[in-house]
Amino acid sequence: MPDEEDDDGGLHRVEFHFQEGFTGQSFEILVAGKLRASVTARTRFQTGLAHIEPVMLRDGEEVIIRQKDTGAQRKVHLHPGRPFVTLTLVNGALKIDALDQTPGYL
Amino acid sequence: MEQNEGRTRAPIEHAQSPAAIPEAEHPDYLAGRMSDADDASGPVDTRGFTPVPDGPLPDPLPGPFPLPVPEPRLPLPGPFPGPIVPLPAFCMAVSGRYRHVQPTLSTPLPTPIPGPARPVPVTPFNLLRITVRVDVDRFFPQNRISIEVSRIFPASSAHAIAEVTSDKCTAMNRRTVTANIVYRDGNAALIPGTTVTFTARRTTGLGYGAYELTLSGGGITPRKYMLAFQSRYFDSVEFEVDRVDNAGTIVTAYDTGSHPTRPATLPAETLSLASIFQRAGFDVSMSPNTTVIPTSGAGANGTWSDTEMHNAMVTYWSRFANKPQWALWVLYAARHDQGQSLGGVMFDDIGPNHRQGTALFTDSFIQNAPPGDANPAAWRNRMQFWTAVHEMGHAFNLAHSWQKALGTPQGAPGDPWIPLANEPEARSFMNYPYNVSGGQAAFFGDFAFRFSDDELVFMRHAPRRFVQMGNSNWFENHGFEAPDPLRHSGNWRLSVRPNRAENSYRFLEPVTMEMKLENTSGSPVLVEADLLADGRHVTVFVQREGGALRQWRPMITRCHEPHADRLESGAAIYGAQMISTSTDGWLIDEPGFYKVQVAIDMGAEIVVSNVLRLYVAPPVSAEEGAVAADYFTEDVARVMAFAGAPQLSSAEDVLRRVVKTCATNPAALHAEVALTNPQLRDFKVLEDGKGGKGLVIRAQAAKVDQAAKAQVAALLKEPQKAADTVGHIPYFAQLRTVAEMMEADGNEKGALDLMKRTVEVMKQRKILASVIDNAERRIKRRG
Ligand SMILES: [Zn+2]
Numbered sequence: 001m002p003d004e005e006d007d008d009g010g011l012h013r014v015e016f017h018f019q020e021g022f023t024g025q026s027f028e029i030l031v032a033g034k035l036r037a038s039v040t041a042r043t044r045f046q047t048g049l050a051h052i053e054p055v056m057l058r059d060g061e062e063v064i065i066r067q068k069d070t071g072a073q074r075k076v077h078l079h080p081g082r083p084f085v086t087l088t089l090v091n092g093a094l095k096i097d098a099l100d101q102t103p104g105y106l
Numbered sequence: 107m108e109q110n111e112g113r114t115r116a117p118i119e120h121a122q123s124p125a126a127i128p129e130a131e132h133p134d135y136l137a138g139r140m141s142d143a144d145d146a147s148g149p150v151d152t153r154g155f156t157p158v159p160d161g162p163l164p165d166p167l168p169g170p171f172p173l174p175v176p177e178p179r180l181p182l183p184g185p186f187p188g189p190i191v192p193l194p195a196f197c198m199a200v201s202g203r204y205r206h207v208q209p210t211l212s213t214p215l216p217t218p219i220p221g222p223a224r225p226v227p228v229t230p231f232n233l234l235r236i237t238v239r240v241d242v243d244r245f246f247p248q249n250r251i252s253i254e255v256s257r258i259f260p261a262s263s264a265h266a267i268a269e270v271t272s273d274k275c276t277a278m279n280r281r282t283v284t285a286n287i288v289y290r291d292g293n294a295a296l297i298p299g300t301t302v303t304f305t306a307r308r309t310t311g312l313g314y315g316a317y318e319l320t321l322s323g324g325g326i327t328p329r330k331y332m333l334a335f336q337s338r339y340f341d342s343v344e345f346e347v348d349r350v351d352n353a354g355t356i357v358t359a360y361d362t363g364s365h366p367t368r369p370a371t372l373p374a375e376t377l378s379l380a381s382i383f384q385r386a387g388f389d390v391s392m393s394p395n396t397t398v399i400p401t402s403g404a405g406a407n408g409t410w411s412d413t414e415m416h417n418a419m420v421t422y423w424s425r426f427a428n429k430p431q432w433a434l435w436v437l438y439a440a441r442h443d444q445g446q447s448l449g450g451v452m453f454d455d456i457g458p459n460h461r462q463g464t465a466l467f468t469d470s471f472i473q474n475a476p477p478g479d480a481n482p483a484a485w486r487n488r489m490q491f492w493t494a495v496h497e498m499g500h501a502f503n504l505a506h507s508w509q510k511a512l513g514t515p516q517g518a519p520g521d522p523w524i525p526l527a528n529e530p531e532a533r534s535f536m537n538y539p540y541n542v543s544g545g546q547a548a549f550f551g552d553f554a555f556r557f558s559d560d561e562l563v564f565m566r567h568a569p570r571r572f573v574q575m576g577n578s579n580w581f582e583n584h585g586f587e588a589p590d591p592l593r594h595s596g597n598w599r600l601s602v603r604p605n606r607a608e609n610s611y612r613f614l615e616p617v618t619m620e621m622k623l624e625n626t627s628g629s630p631v632l633v634e635a636d637l638l639a640d641g642r643h644v645t646v647f648v649q650r651e652g653g654a655l656r657q658w659r660p661m662i663t664r665c666h667e668p669h670a671d672r673l674e675s676g677a678a679i680y681g682a683q684m685i686s687t688s689t690d691g692w693l694i695d696e697p698g699f700y701k702v703q704v705a706i707d708m709g710a711e712i713v714v715s716n717v718l719r720l721y722v723a724p725p726v727s728a729e730e731g732a733v734a735a736d737y738f739t740e741d742v743a744r745v746m747a748f749a750g751a752p753q754l755s756s757a758e759d760v761l762r763r764v765v766k767t768c769a770t771n772p773a774a775l776h777a778e779v780a781l782t783n784p785q786l787r788d789f790k791v792l793e794d795g796k797g798g799k800g801l802v803i804r805a806q807a808a809k810v811d812q813a814a815k816a817q818v819a820a821l822l823k824e825p826q827k828a829a830d831t832v833g834h835i836p837y838f839a840q841l842r843t844v845a846e847m848m849e850a851d852g853n854e855k856g857a858l859d860l861m862k863r864t865v866e867v868m869k870q871r872k873i874l875a876s877v878i879d880n881a882e883r884r885i886k887r888r889g
Binding site for chain 2: 020044045046047048052102103104105106
């Protein structure tokens with residue numbers, strides 16, 4: 001389960017949910033300064049979801065989301081017990097939230 | 107359980123199955139409209155009162171009204187006879203779908219005497235298919251009238267939506283609804299004007315008997331269209347519910363009273379998938395072909411990808427077809443590849459026809475009732491039912507409530523069909539319950555199990571291709587598309603062709619088209635054998651390229667007792683028509699390219715032919731050019747069409763000139779036949795009587811011998827050329843007429859000889875063996 005701790009001391013699974021507003025933008029997820037994942041996001045209107053990217057993180061690691069075409073980057077504030085990070089693109093700006101339960105899509 | 111062609115069939119278990127509240131007792135149902143004599147505004151609650159157009163009559167009959175009757179106005183009736191207080195008028199519900207129908211026309215009378223026939227009225231062809239959707243009462247009225255028009259030829263279509271500005275009930279079942287057009291799509295000229303008026307009125311019975319649509323405003327002469335009531339619903343749709351064998355017990359109905367979090371006003375009833383969409387305006391049928399699908403369809407991992415679901419739809423859905431249709435497949439499966447976070451999806455944005463399939467996942471977050479919920483089982487049932495309707499809503503091309511204004515970018519596919527505002531707080535099937543302020547409890551505490559008004563307007567009134575499954579791509583509501591093709595049953599094939607190798611004609615040459623109607627239904631049918639020949643059933647459209655479209659009406663129609671003949675499957679009937687001249691003059695009178703298409707109203711459908719392109723050459727001589735001005739006249743057209751009209755002597759002079767000066771032109775042959783044809787029999791003409799006697803009938807004596815010689819010369823001197831220009835059917839018919847006239851005139855040998863020569867030409871022309879057989883039999887009988 002996403003919020004379960006791994007045996008390997010402090011390793012957590014965090015899900016990045018790219019939701020509304022994406023029309024093919026590419027993003028990089030940088031963990032502790034290193035590229036961990038590349039995501040191209042295009043929102044599927046019928047679910048309001050573009051992509052879910054799971055990432056394993058250690059306590060205290062810094063996570064940065066960088067938009068490749070603009071170079072804009074945002075630090076993600078991670079909360080213990082809120083391993084579901086939602087990202088939406090509103091008027092060109094990323095809006096980032098963290099939830100304790102998996103977002104549902106219909 | 108039975109096995110059938112690899113499909114496992116088993117009844118789908120339903121959690122509940124009692125019925126919804128009867129509509130007449132439902133608080134959301136508006137059964138009609140009431141007014142008193144001097145105030146006809148405002149809908150009146152008439153629950154429990156009245157049925158539908160063409161439905162059962164109210165029992166007891168209207169009056170005394172079980173309704174709040176408006177207070178009579180002063181002066182109050184006193185001890186003296188006072189003003190009579192009028193009883194309130196009641197008008198039954200009119201919402202539903204209507205179709206334009208043609209008023210019945212009288213049939214043309216037979217011409218009393220052989221001789222110059224007059225143009226007789228022909229059945230006007232119903233070129234326009236008009237569907238009207240009236241939405242002013244029944245469930246969740248949206249006060250709209252929408253109109254859908256498709257023209258058969260040249261194919262074009264239009265759609266308009268009008269907002270109701272007034273709805274009056276002026277007497278019992280006499281109702282007038284007026285609306286202003288606010289939205290248009292397609293060819294605006296097909297729906298002229300700015301104002302739409304719909305009237306429904308009582309005729310002989312108690313219910314409505316006559317419906318009419320009027321288009322007016324914007325400076326147009328008002329146009330009226332007679333309507334016939336078709337359905338209380340706006341469209342019909344079929345749902346098929348299939349489930350995967352590990353999906354568990356599925357919920358396709360919900361008891362609205364079962365969970366305590368609900369509006370106080372929400373009637374307790376059991377709603378089904380069908381009843382939700384019926385109230386949205388659709389005539390829902392549930393497919394009996396419910397299938398239990400083996401889990402193996404999901405592939406090795408046991409969860410479903412969109413592609414696997416699409417494949418399952420193609421395999422298991424009894425109605426699957428790669429084409430637009432009002433039909434939808436609903437799959438209940440356990441889990442999607444995405445995992446528990448996907449509760450359901452309209453997965454079908456794959457392939458050429460989107461929005462035909464939706465799925466719901468029973469092993470997903472929609473099973474997770476909130477901790478401490480008062481009735482977790484009812485919550486789960488409600489959420490599963492709600493999700494199924496939500497996904498089905500996507501198949502009707504509905505976006506989520508918070509996506510209504512979304513465009514990608516403005517003007518591109520993906521824009522809303524009309525400018526819409528987001529409705530993030532909407533209590534609609536298309537919103538996420540847990541995303542509104544206050545969360546799911548706030549949502550369901552105020553949810554009436556319906557779509558929003560904007561959604562209902564879209565589903566009921568938007569151009570149908572936007573809504574119909576398998577039509578416009580998912581989320582694409584805009585952008586011009588070709589008009590919907592006519593629906594063809596495939597029972598008939600109609601073709602139009604010249605009876606010669608090339609579609610080119612000489613200047614002045616009358617153009618004759620052969621028509622063939624083939625029974626392609628696969629079984630014998632009854633059909634009027636003279637359908638193509640009598641000139642009364644066929645409509646021909648002629649358009650010179652670059653010119654206006656004109657409709658051919660025959661100058662001559664043949665009347666006969668209607669009789670139906672058996673036509674075997676694969677067999678055909680034939681007819682020929684000279685289409686150069688119509689009742690309003692010449693249709694083909696200039697050099698250039700023309701397009702010709704034939705249509706025939708078979709009652710159940712309009713069958714249209716191929717489009718034939720033909721070429722008319724420019725004049726090849728100064729004489730051809732010079733005679734044109736006198737030749738292309740109405741009088742000459744009549745002489746040609748009637749094969750002679752001696753009273754039109756100046757027209758006959760023109761034809762004599764053609765025979766003399768344009769001898770190599772096939773028009774000369776037609777002219778010769780037309781000029782001499784009247785002399786084959788005694789011919790009556792109306793003439794001015796001398797000495798103030800008015801019109802008198804004068805008979806011209808037949809000159810059969812002389813006329814027959816001229817006809818035979820014209821028709822048989824160069825038979826190939828003559829048959830080419832006259833057309834097989836009229837050519838051989840004329841030869842037969844000449845022979846019969848010779849025989850009647852006592853020239854039996856001449857007649858027999860002509861018959862034999864005719865058969866020779868028939869054989870050279872390789873015409874139908876049955877026709878040759880008949881001709882040879884006629885010869886044998888004579889000896
Ligand atoms: Zn949805």
